[in-house]
Amino acid sequence: MNSKKRIEVTAAIIRKDNRFLCAQRKDSSEQGGKWEFPGGKIEHGESPEACLERELFEEFNIQATCGKFLCENTHDYGDKIVNLKAYFIDSTQGRFQLLVHKDIKWLTCDTILNLDWAEADLPIVNRLIENSN
Structure with missing residues (x-):
């Protein structure tokens, strides 16, 4: 049986104020051109919070402090199943690159x-909109 990879x-x-950071994937990447909340794969032995702080440094060269959990979603992309955990970021330091x-x-x-x-x-995105109303 071919079991899909779970990520x-x-x-x-x-x-920031009443606005949320949305990031567009490079055309050459998987899901190229699509918009996402930044983040990435949790490495073995890493907490989701530590993962986010590391990923934000790698993706934008900023120092971030992870805050409250918002929600999670599991999506089947056909070739893999992605379990996405969303967290609010309490603070960031540095200029986004x-x-x-x-x-x-x-x-x-x-x-x-x-x-x-x-x-x-x-x-x-939909949960965020519900929470803000």
Whole structure:
């Protein structure tokens, strides 16, 4: 039996004023051009919070402090199953640099759905909108 690979992944919800950080994947990457909350794969023995802080440093060269858990979503992409855990980021230090993404935008909840989101991130976007109302 061919069992799909399960991947544990984190997503950062970074809020500045009433806007949230949305990151666009490079065209050359998997899910190229889609928008996501930044984050990445949890390494063996790593907590989701430590993973997010490491990933945000690798992706944007910022120091981040992970905060409260928002929600998680499991999505079957066909070739793999992604379990995405979303956390709020309490604080960031440093200037955002695009090291792995094509673009970033800071959007409010009423415009955030205008983007073409990666399927695993979409339920998290919807939960964020529900929580802000």
